[in-house]
Amino acid sequence: MVVNKRSFSAPQSLLESNLPFSNDEPALTGITITREQCVDQSLIDSFLRFLRHGSDDTIRQKLNNYRRAPSDGGNKCKEFLKQELYPNWQIRNNIISFCEKEAAEMKAETDQRSNGTGKSSTDSIIDARLDPYAAREQIEEQESRYKDLNKVRNWVANNRKIEQILTSVTARILRQNCDQNEDYLKQFTQFCKDNT
DSSP: HHHHEEEEEOOOOHHSSSOOOOSSOOOOOEEOOOOHHHHHHHHHHHHHHHHHTTTTTTHHHHHHHHHHHHHOOSSSHHHHIIIIIIHHHHHHHHHHHHHHHHHHHHHHHHHHHEEEOOOHHHHHHHHHHHHHTTHHHHHHHHHHHHHHHHHHHHHHHHHHHHHHHHHHHHHHHHHHHEEEEEEHHHHHHHHHHHEE
């Protein structure tokens, strides 16, 4: 089986910002994700916490910093969106999408193993007679695979909801502080299309 993996690192602007964390947890600034990290999400959660803190949690402070910076005639809000916020959102979206794809592959593999193990039903009966624990072990293994699959699916659904809430709140703050007529979520969708 081919092991899918993908590496992500925090946007450079976030690494340079030196934003303090509320706890003593060291900031995880880069990560390589495999299926194992999608099943045991502690590293991914730590990285997402760092990214979320660096943009959405500190959005007002970031906008103030951009407004205080010497103006070069350009729009500071657009600069912030292009250089910091949208790249941050895109990384988070890509991480969740990676685990979502892994969940789809896990489902296909688990279904294939459950439906077509390559043995006939008589072989399974013979195996069960020779080894009375074989059937139970097979069921436990199948339940374990579905348990991991459900864990990843729940994590993906939960993080999609978190992202929806965060981006909606941030878009509202942007409308209050930048251009109230802009659709920042639609702009982000376009940003992702332009940067794939």
